[in-house]
Amino acid sequence: MSEELTVIGKPVTRVDAYEKVTGQIVYGYDLTLPNMLYGKALFSPKAHAKIKKIDISKAKALPGVVAVVTGADAPWTHGEAVKDKPFLAHGKVRYIGEPVAAVAAEDEDTAQAAVKLIEVEYEDLPVYIDPEEACKPGCVEIHEDYDGYRKAPFMVRGAAPNINEHFKLRTGDVAKGFAESDLILDEKYYVPIIQHAAMEPHSAHAQWDKESGRLTIWVANDAPFRALHEISEALAMDKEKIRFINPAQGGGFGSKGGLKCEPIAVALAFQTGGRPVRVKFNREETFISTLTRHAATVYCKSGVKKDGTLVAREMTIYWDAGAYAEKSPTVCIRGSLPAPGPYRIPHVKVDGYAVYTNKPVAGSYRGYGIPQGAWAGEQQMDELAIKLGMDPIDIRMKNIFVEGDMSYWGEQLHAVGLKETLIKATEAIEYGKKSPINKPGLKIGKGFACIQKPTRSPTTSNAGVTVNAQGEVTVFAGTVEIGQGCNTILSQVAAEELKVPMDKVIMHQLDTDVIPYDASTTSSRSTYHMGNAVRSASIHAREQIMEAAAPMLEVGVQELALGDGKVFAKDQPQQSLPIGEVVKRKLGINGVVRGEASYTYEIGKDLDLETGHSDHASAFYMYATQAAEVSVDEESGRVRVLRMSAAHDVGKAINPLNCEAQIEGGVVMGIGSAIHEELIIDATGKVRNPSFLDYHLVTSLDCPQLIPIIVECHEPEGPYGAKGLGEPGLAPTPAAIGNAVADAIGIRIYDLPLKPENVFWALQKNKKSAA
Amino acid sequence: MKRTEAFDFYQPATLQEASQLLKDNGPGGRFLAGGTDLVIAMKEKGLLPKYIVDLKRVPGLSGIRENSDGSIAIGALTTLYTIETSALIKKKYPFLAQSAAEVGSIQIRNRATIGGNISNASPSADTSPALVALGVTATIASASGERKIPVEEFFKGPGQSVMNADEILTEITIPKTAANLVGEYIKFSPREMMDLAYVGVAAVYNLAADKKCTGVRIVLGAVAPTPIRAKRAEAVLEGQILSEALAEKAGQTAAEEAKPISDVRSSADYRRAMVGTMTKRALLNAATGPAKSWYDRRDRRY
């Protein structure tokens, strides 16, 4: 419809604000079920070992214990890209924290006591901590049966041991490009393992009903349909027999897709005579046994002309997958592909390797591989500029993607709002202007970084929208409210298309028995994909209402319009009927009109496995620039972010308030990953800081002045022109801060995090070499 | 979080009774004040007290009082928030108020007591360096009487003090100090708040009009098994005119005196270097008057 938008683009208050602020909402972690048992897992104390013997007899004998299970009772494996992960360890363990056995008991303390009574004998195997070491010739395969696993068709097995995915991008001829370059830089960068640290730790509830053969799982999982598929594939159980119900989710940031507590709960549920089982991880268990973000070692080599024109870029990235593949193959692909940055580069070569190690499992984490590439590429852009005597803004302006550019992976780009984000973000912190702060020993610097992020493609979202005889609208959408605000956005879409007030719209709880299929709540895909589906479903419902209303109002359908919850004749607005009244007259007091829709973004050719090329790698691209002003205390190495701007091209801000909140939340997380966060794992594979005492998230007092900036470069396929936003919020943050730190102290630091001690030693080293 | 094992819980109404309970019930008992150390130890670190004696029903254990001799007494059960906001403490010993304000979060400080912070004897406890620097005396009572001991001699190692199991810390007394006494406490940790001190430094001295410093006390936290005085560093400044160069030298000397360890938070070498930097800053900051706000306090660490 071409009418003016009523709620789209407005800063509507979140629909879930009240129940969350008042604590009324029930999160997965809070859920209790009648007659429920409490599950606890035994986690491996060994990073790589054969299991010689498991003795569960003492645990079984403990009063109050209902079931004890080991890998022998759960002979199933699962995995999205690679089916490599056992429900409970099968014959060997591959990381400290791997679930080996589990107990269900009448209460949690008994379950925990029983777990302690399980005796396991291990025989040590070589432990691989560093991915570059793990793929050296002669290394033992952490997955000796790797070649026999079911794998996704897009995967390429590496030539060396322990590589579960080798992504290749080949464009032009980098050797020729470097030969033509006036300046070449070649550096190694490192990004450590970090964790999502969602406020709500992981949990799952499962119940198996022998009579009906149905398995029900209650879990705050951000991709319940995918999880359902994974369980069904693992158990060889019909999909209709499995039901996922989503209680509210207290954050996820990528950690709550895939299966974490679910397999343990399911393995136990088969042994409890139909009683439901809860498996809840505490914070330490969440740290060691759920998911982390990939550490990455990035080798980055760039060649430029004197005038700053990029000629060639070559990157080799080792993604530390941890013990199981999880989403490593797709992080490797979607993180490595745009790693050379949002620039026109004629000669590009990228090799991304996802490598198994004996560490906690790495997987999706907000940003999906973009922060690691940007940490290297965007710092190197600054280094190139400095070496050429150019302004870092100018070198980017010279090479940056603009509308219609052909990318180095063979896709012509449209809706590219990158330049505008660069200009606005740098202006917001007065980039180029000297800081008025003048304190001896305190260095001030400014820096920025640009990114481009693809979304998972192709994917499908389905939606249903009903309008009842009371004029109330219910949206059936499989998007999970993980805190990102989707329930508000999708309610706005339905309210807009049906012209009803926001408080007439209800989001149906996510239950795979009633909600139509959706791919996942990941990859910033929901506003675009589900937004399109809900929009079309709402239009479908609207059309049915209009058709029904036409004879009632005695005008043609074409003459009708909607507004304020009513259908009316365009030229005689007083001739109107509330939409509920239309439904009632047509279908009775309990009548419901239902609109349905499905949205799939069709990609062109599949990714070419030899060149990494694709004419449509992503439904849309998100562009952003963030700029930081920092101070560095030369005597302590402490980096403080003074202000930070973040300009994001969102296509169209369906809800500017929500966009700003997403940007701010992303930047705060990004600051944590830049300065504080690091999961410290020792040579034996043990996590040394699995608690909030020593794993440092930022608090509000560590946050600078945040300047979120919305840029709207209309995406023609998106609903109302929208793209996505959730993931890029932290992607350029560390690189922007790294550039600001280098600007402040004149020293480039290649390894994250920029915690005081690391910066201090970099300063000391520099002092020594200067002396 | 673990549910704790069953234990007996007593709420005595007198000191006598409280101490007697520990004597009569034998080993394995603990006193409870705010519980911000004890309850965590029980729920997360496997501490299993057989019984707990709550001190909060014993009257007279909290509050701040100025004595006629110019000394100030602080009851052991006084909360850190009370100390942080006390007009008297802020006026006379702003750095002590500041050290209390550095602890955890407002929620923690509303429960945590100064007696608990001392009795717990953590090397990184934030109030200890300032208390040692002020020459504070601890009053310790039991069913069999009372004794007084300088806080400087109170600590014996991580989690260990001179107190016997049946002894209760009742009060600490800040002796009368010179009118020109100044001081500063700097807590150094990567996060601005909600962090443990990687290094804590309290510096206290009498500052004459000509900037001559006497009665210099420099006390280091988190870099030895107990809070320690950096006596050689004190000597560097004692009787001297305060200058940047002297403060720097005192800092370097303090760094030599520190006995830090390497752990997951920090290397020993870095801690040692930070003792140097923060001691210098504490000495210089002390002369400039107290921090005016949280932001001021934050910026003074740099």
Ligand SMILES: Cc1cc2nc3c(=O)[nH]c(=O)nc-3n(C[C@H](O)[C@H](O)[C@H](O)COP(=O)(O)OP(=O)(O)OC[C@H]3O[C@@H](n4cnc5c(N)ncnc54)[C@H](O)[C@@H]3O)c2cc1C
């Ligand atoms: C989230 C969090 C953050 C924290 N941050 C900091 C920080 O930044 N800096 C810091 O220094 N501390 C910190 N702490 C530790 C703690 O809050 C302080 O040490 C606090 O002062 C302890 O006081 P309490 O009254 O709670 O002691 P309790 O926990 O009640 O007692 C602690 C110990 O002292 C004994 N005890 C208590 N009172 C007496 C008494 N009068 N006589 C004899 N024995 C006694 C108890 O038996 C127990 O062994 C933090 C704690 C938490 C949970």
